[in-house]
Amino acid sequence: MTPSHTDEPVVPPERSGPGGLVRLRLDVAYDGTGFHGWARQPGLRCAQAELEAALRAVLRVPAGVLVRVAVAGRTDAGVHATGQVCHCDVPAEVWRALVAAAGTEGAAAVLRRRLDGLLPADLRVRRAALAPLGFDARWSATWRRYCYLVADDPAAQDPRTRGHVLWHPRPLDVAAMHAAARPFLGEHDFAAFCRARPDASSVRTVQAIGWRRREDGVVAFDVRADAFCHAMVRSLVGAFLAVGDGRWSGDHPAALLAAGARVPGITTAPAHGLTLVDVGYPPEAELAAQAVRARRWRGR
Amino acid sequence: MTPSHTDEPVVPPERSGPGGLVRLRLDVAYDGTGFHGWARQPGLRCAQAELEAALRAVLRVPAGVLVRVAVAGRTDAGVHATGQVCHCDVPAEVWRALVAAAGTEGAAAVLRRRLDGLLPADLRVRRAALAPLGFDARWSATWRRYCYLVADDPAAQDPRTRGHVLWHPRPLDVAAMHAAARPFLGEHDFAAFCRARPDASSVRTVQAIGWRRREDGVVAFDVRADAFCHAMVRSLVGAFLAVGDGRWSGDHPAALLAAGARVPGITTAPAHGLTLVDVGYPPEAELAAQAVRARRWRGR
Numbered sequence: 328m329t330p331s332h333t334d335e336p337v338v339p340p341e342r343s344g345p346g347g348l349v350r351l352r353l354d355v356a357y358d359g360t361g362f363h364g365w366a367r368q369p370g371l372r373c374a375q376a377e378l379e380a381a382l383r384a385v386l387r388v389p390a391g392v393l394v395r396v397a398v399a400g401r402t403d404a405g406v407h408a409t410g411q412v413c414h415c416d417v418p419a420e421v422w423r424a425l426v427a428a429a430g431t432e433g434a435a436a437v438l439r440r441r442l443d444g445l446l447p448a449d450l451r452v453r454r455a456a457l458a459p460l461g462f463d464a465r466w467s468a469t470w471r472r473y474c475y476l477v478a479d480d481p482a483a484q485d486p487r488t489r490g491h492v493l494w495h496p497r498p499l500d501v502a503a504m505h506a507a508a509r510p511f512l513g514e515h516d517f518a519a520f521c522r523a524r525p526d527a528s529s530v531r532t533v534q535a536i537g538w539r540r541r542e543d544g545v546v547a548f549d550v551r552a553d554a555f556c557h558a559m560v561r562s563l564v565g566a567f568l569a570v571g572d573g574r575w576s577g578d579h580p581a582a583l584l585a586a587g588a589r590v591p592g593i594t595t596a597p598a599h600g601l602t603l604v605d606v607g608y609p610p611e612a613e614l615a616a617q618a619v620r621a622r623r624w625r626g627r
Numbered sequence: 628m629t630p631s632h633t634d635e636p637v638v639p640p641e642r643s644g645p646g647g648l649v650r651l652r653l654d655v656a657y658d659g660t661g662f663h664g665w666a667r668q669p670g671l672r673c674a675q676a677e678l679e680a681a682l683r684a685v686l687r688v689p690a691g692v693l694v695r696v697a698v699a700g701r702t703d704a705g706v707h708a709t710g711q712v713c714h715c716d717v718p719a720e721v722w723r724a725l726v727a728a729a730g731t732e733g734a735a736a737v738l739r740r741r742l743d744g745l746l747p748a749d750l751r752v753r754r755a756a757l758a759p760l761g762f763d764a765r766w767s768a769t770w771r772r773y774c775y776l777v778a779d780d781p782a783a784q785d786p787r788t789r790g791h792v793l794w795h796p797r798p799l800d801v802a803a804m805h806a807a808a809r810p811f812l813g814e815h816d817f818a819a820f821c822r823a824r825p826d827a828s829s830v831r832t833v834q835a836i837g838w839r840r841r842e843d844g845v846v847a848f849d850v851r852a853d854a855f856c857h858a859m860v861r862s863l864v865g866a867f868l869a870v871g872d873g874r875w876s877g878d879h880p881a882a883l884l885a886a887g888a889r890v891p892g893i894t895t896a897p898a899h900g901l902t903l904v905d906v907g908y909p910p911e912a913e914l915a916a917q918a919v920r921a922r923r924w925r926g927r
Contacts, residue, residue: 358786407787439781449786481739486658486749487707487902491787602787
């Protein structure tokens with residue numbers, strides 16, 4: 328889920344443009360139930376590997392040429408996405424052949440349709456396009472938005488959506504949870520709410536955060552930040568659920584945040600309630616500068 | 628899906644009351660994906676059989692006493708429900724023991740919780756209560772409401788909800804579908820849109836019908852009628868989808884309705900897009916009279 332994993336090479340933004348490669352932006356959605364997370368892992372079914380295999384096949388990429396997809400939010404096993412954003416650099420001649428047949432917009436539509444034809448039903452490409460100059464799905468992003476869904480009332484527990492809504496056995500005080508979340512707005516060191524990674528900063532800026540009860544009775548947590556460290560959203564949700572059902576006082580999560588170190592008391596909420604909903608990017612002229620800034624700040 | 632199947636005995640409303648049996652009302656929800664429909668069928672996994680088995684266990688019903696659940700809408704294989712309503716007659720002494728321990732309201736809550744504890748995650752009891760006098764889940768109902776969901780736009784296709792939203796490969800003209808549905812309001816012989824059943828009337832009264840595009844881009848069909856004959860909603864949806872993607876002219880469904888006999892051209896839409904959303908009942912004083920009326924009209 329975190330953009331601070333850097334255990335694989337990311338294609339640098341300088342490689343986009345009219346050279347030997349063109350960069351494509353793909354907006355994808357997946358049901359995380361059947362995936363061991365986004366990132367490729369040997370022997371496990373992962374969204375990244377499925378997408379890369381489909382791209383290889385659709386683009387008929389010559390043997391020996393790597394197809395690597397970079398992503399805005401590296402979701403953990405079981406976490407879903409509706410607005411995940413990726414990029415992928417493909418040989419320019421492959422793209423030019425598509426454009427010659429269908430025009431630039433047509434080429435993107437054809438590519439999207441062919442990918443969806445090959446991909447399994449739990450992974451969809453919602454949009455494909457030539458990426459603007461300087462675009463990097465991961466490093467150009469200025470924010471990620473996640474949503475966590477909880478049904479605390481048996482009358483709101485819908486078996487059709489049980490794969491992406493947590494069923495909580497006790498009633499939740501949504502106003503108390505919302506109040507407990509307010510102090511998390513702004514820049515903080517989220518060390519207390521992250522799985523430790525040596526050498527990685529856990530300072531993040533939360534741009535929006537809040538709990539609400541939807542019309543259908545389901546309780547929703549929305550959080551937007553420049554980026555998230557590992558397991559951060561689920562650790563926050565675990566803390567706020569403890570407030571909501573009365574196990575913790577409302578000011579306890581903020582006290583943990585201030586203490587600034589991981590404590591054993593925080594339960595990470597189950598993965599299946601969490602969905603990456605949206606990723607934000609600056610205007611085209613600032614894409615490359617944002618990538619440089621983010622890489623300096625959060626990268627190695 | 629139709630209340631006009633009568634291949635099993637329905638407990639008559641006279642049996643409710645303070646006698647040897649008490650009648651319970653259960654509001655249930657299920658994901659139809661894993662069920663061969665509502666109605667018990669030998670050797671197949673059905674919602675009714677699962678619920679009856681859980682009731683037997685929770686109520687500790689003595690051996691030899693039948694536990695039979697009657698239902699408002701007998702959904703087909705693959706069809707979901709969020710607002711299905713059932714009733715079940717249980718030995719009064721079993722109920723009295725629960726009430727003695729927890730009070731009348733408490734007894735219903737305890738029963739609901741115990742049922743949910745035993746039931747699989749794709750079948751939930753959302754509410755349990757002592758049924759009012761004269762209540763019959765099937766025959767007292769004055770209307771059923773179904774919803775059919777379709778995602779025609781790749782950007783609206785959410786893998787998390789693919790189990791209850793049909794993915795349609797062509798864009799839909801929702802205004803044209805809505806206009807084509809208007810003539811179906813009111814009382815009609817729906818023979819053209821029903822799987823034939825000898826000796827059963829196919830006259831039904833549609834109380835509300837319409838197509839709309841939701842905020843998330845998903846297209847929704849809502850239809851409410853006194854009752855539905857077999858495969859009626861899915862046949863209607865099949866006809867309106869043909870209008871929506873331009874295969875049929877807008878007046879063709881109404882012309883078929885007027886012709887009044889099943890024609891080969893109607894494609895029944897897939898089961899998984901359909902959900903029984905809600906069932907309506909008259910005020911308590913009219914429950915028994917409504918049951919007598921409906922049974923005379925639609926029963927054999």
